[in-house]
Amino acid sequence: MNKIDEKSAARLLRENDNILILTHRNPDGDTIGSGFALLHALKKLGKTVKVVCTDPFPEKYGYIAHSNNDDVGENPYVVAVDVADMELIGAQYRAKYEHGVKLCIDHHISNKEFAENLCLRSCSATCEIIYDVIKAMDVEIDKSVADSLYTGIATDTGCFLFSSVTARTHIIAADLIEHGADFFEINRIMFETKSLGYFKLEAAALNTVEMHCGGKCAFMTVTMDMQKQSGTKDGDFDGIAGLPRKIEGVLVAVTFRETKDGNFKVSMRSHEPIDSSKICMNFGGGGHSRAAGCTFEKEALEENKKKLLSIIETELKGI
Amino acid sequence: MNKIDEKSAARLLRENDNILILTHRNPDGDTIGSGFALLHALKKLGKTVKVVCTDPFPEKYGYIAHSNNDDVGENPYVVAVDVADMELIGAQYRAKYEHGVKLCIDHHISNKEFAENLCLRSCSATCEIIYDVIKAMDVEIDKSVADSLYTGIATDTGCFLFSSVTARTHIIAADLIEHGADFFEINRIMFETKSLGYFKLEAAALNTVEMHCGGKCAFMTVTMDMQKQSGTKDGDFDGIAGLPRKIEGVLVAVTFRETKDGNFKVSMRSHEPIDSSKICMNFGGGGHSRAAGCTFEKEALEENKKKLLSIIETELKGI
Numbered sequence: 236m237n238k239i240d241e242k243s244a245a246r247l248l249r250e251n252d253n254i255l256i257l258t259h260r261n262p263d264g265d266t267i268g269s270g271f272a273l274l275h276a277l278k279k280l281g282k283t284v285k286v287v288c289t290d291p292f293p294e295k296y297g298y299i300a301h302s303n304n305d306d307v308g309e310n311p312y313v314v315a316v317d318v319a320d321m322e323l324i325g326a327q328y329r330a331k332y333e334h335g336v337k338l339c340i341d342h343h344i345s346n347k348e349f350a351e352n353l354c355l356r357s358c359s360a361t362c363e364i365i366y367d368v369i370k371a372m373d374v375e376i377d378k379s380v381a382d383s384l385y386t387g388i389a390t391d392t393g394c395f396l397f398s399s400v401t402a403r404t405h406i407i408a409a410d411l412i413e414h415g416a417d418f419f420e421i422n423r424i425m426f427e428t429k430s431l432g433y434f435k436l437e438a439a440a441l442n443t444v445e446m447h448c449g450g451k452c453a454f455m456t457v458t459m460d461m462q463k464q465s466g467t468k469d470g471d472f473d474g475i476a477g478l479p480r481k482i483e484g485v486l487v488a489v490t491f492r493e494t495k496d497g498n499f500k501v502s503m504r505s506h507e508p509i510d511s512s513k514i515c516m517n518f519g520g521g522g523h524s525r526a527a528g529c530t531f532e533k534e535a536l537e538e539n540k541k542k543l544l545s546i547i548e549t550e551l552k553g554i
Numbered sequence: 555m556n557k558i559d560e561k562s563a564a565r566l567l568r569e570n571d572n573i574l575i576l577t578h579r580n581p582d583g584d585t586i587g588s589g590f591a592l593l594h595a596l597k598k599l600g601k602t603v604k605v606v607c608t609d610p611f612p613e614k615y616g617y618i619a620h621s622n623n624d625d626v627g628e629n630p631y632v633v634a635v636d637v638a639d640m641e642l643i644g645a646q647y648r649a650k651y652e653h654g655v656k657l658c659i660d661h662h663i664s665n666k667e668f669a670e671n672l673c674l675r676s677c678s679a680t681c682e683i684i685y686d687v688i689k690a691m692d693v694e695i696d697k698s699v700a701d702s703l704y705t706g707i708a709t710d711t712g713c714f715l716f717s718s719v720t721a722r723t724h725i726i727a728a729d730l731i732e733h734g735a736d737f738f739e740i741n742r743i744m745f746e747t748k749s750l751g752y753f754k755l756e757a758a759a760l761n762t763v764e765m766h767c768g769g770k771c772a773f774m775t776v777t778m779d780m781q782k783q784s785g786t787k788d789g790d791f792d793g794i795a796g797l798p799r800k801i802e803g804v805l806v807a808v809t810f811r812e813t814k815d816g817n818f819k820v821s822m823r824s825h826e827p828i829d830s831s832k833i834c835m836n837f838g839g840g841g842h843s844r845a846a847g848c849t850f851e852k853e854a855l856e857e858n859k860k861k862l863l864s865i866i867e868t869e870l871k872g873i
Contacts, residue, residue, distance in 0.1 A: 394714055394715050395741075396738075396741045405725070409725045428802050438758075481753075482753060483747050
């Protein structure tokens with residue numbers, strides 16, 4: 236692989252006519268926004284383009300995930316967007332394109348640096364990089380492109396909330412709004428809408444909150460029963476693990492979620508200086524410093540909870 | 555009163571040495587951010603400055619509401635920030651300064667246009683205007699000023715979420731981040747922290763949700779018992795009324811909150827095209843098109859709920 240810059244990426248895209256864009260599995264706003272921003276921009280140059288994903292694009296992205304019926308033929312120029320690792324494109328596309336990806340545009344720290352590689356880890360979203368590539372292709376940003384890029388940036392930053400945001404993130408958002416991004420409607424869909432089932436699950440989960448360590452640690456439990464009664468699906472769980480960390484004074488929050496086999500998925504979220512990853516490693520898990528996880532088998536649940544609490548108590552000592 | 559521009563406001567501030575800044579009652583991030591951004595900036599010019607409010611500044615604003623011990627004497631130059639109407643500064647300051655305010659900087663549509671008046675209604679926050687005034691005073695933006703202005707802009711836009719945001723809002727945010735605004739910590743305090751009691755109240759309230767009109771209307775109830783059991787205070791209620799509108803598919807959400815006298819404060823939140831204000835006027839209330847309210851007396855609660863639902867059904871017909 237070669238590290239390349241935005242101009243080289245733009246040149247490669249301009250040189251090719253049949254372009255297939257790969258997005259990552261469980262597609263989120265950034266991979267979908269990156270894929271479709273590129274699709275809408277390349278179509279303005281008269282290219283044949285298709286965005287694919289091993290999972291369906293969730294309905295709520297329908298305002299950007301459209302105009303996607305081109306036939307790129309058997310030998311397209313293959314681009315991966317927001318894909319840190321080829322493993323993330325799913326078996327179906329991996330079998331076909333494992334060694335066929337020509338260009339990778341991404342922002343993940345964990346990027347495996349395959350293909351001609353434009354990975355800028357200081358960007359809050361891959362859409363920030365796609366913005367520069369589209370500018371370098373000399374394509375004017377229209378509403379479709381602006382909506383797509385805004386979606387990726389807003390969703391990957393929690394609406395400009397996370398530490399990954401930079402001054403440049405806001406400068407790009409300003410330009411996208413000037414080019415017609417319907418930011419208010421996008422934000423409403425992405426941040427202000429939850430299913431009634433999800434709300435019911437939140438309510439049930441909040442009722443299980445136990446506070447420990449003088450209010451610095453919160454435990455929360457989500458049972459299979461709660462999930463069944465609320466009618467929520469597996470994918471809805473990601474957000475709920477962030478809930479107990481929001482309780483005033485909490486530095487470590489742990490959510491125990493019962494899975495179909497009766498075991499528990501443990502999700503830990505922390506604030507500085509608590510290293511969640513380090514704590515989870517005690518149980519064979521891992522992750523990031525402020526968000527990590529491990530698994531507790533049902534037989535060992537109570538014992539492991541005690542052990543976990545004792546480790547957290549030690550970590551919190553003197554803070 | 556005279557309508558003035560940022561340059562004239564800057565000149566007036568530069569010409570005076572003892573400056574008293576009035577903020578509105580129940581102070582929020584925008585009035586506190588505006589007041590203290592101006593204080594920190596004016597102090598850099600060697601001025602004697604004090605920010606006052608009829609209510610205490612909430613503790614969570616401590617990172618900007620400091621360095622506030624100057625004695626501005628008996629005859630200061632009086633500035634009101636984010637104050638639409640003198641009634642909002644509270645009886646104590648009103649008695650003293652009703653006719654003494656020299657400069658008003660604000661962004662509210664309802665601004666009563668008193669004093670030398672710099673009211674720009676297209677700005678998402680008064681802090682956007684204060685930013686321009688500080689620039690026009692030729693004071694360099696330091697971390698204290700940047701933190702103050704970012705606080706006002708972020709809190710008044712729900713972290714860049716509301717329709718009031720413009721490209722310029724993001725351009726200013728970018729500049730504030732470049733000048734040291736600790737946006738991540740500010741956002742954590744303002745948006746990612748809730749009391750355990752508030753969470754418990756949310757959980758209890760969510761369990762009362764009734765869906766009507768094929769899922770387009772949600773009713774939610776908050777009783778005095780729930781409020782007592784959760785240990786929340788009156789001020790904590792503002793946010794909860796926004797909760798049921800977030801339910802997928804809901805166009806009109808109504809929260810019935812029992813007050814100490816046993817009556818119910820009715821808060822309506824809607825999405826386009828439902829006019830909450832128009833509906834609430836049927837019950838002697840009013841407000842904005844997407845957020846309005848009225849009061850139901852306890853004896854008439856059930857009867858009024860029926861009447862309200864019937865009005866909402868009519869409004870939703872054909873949507």
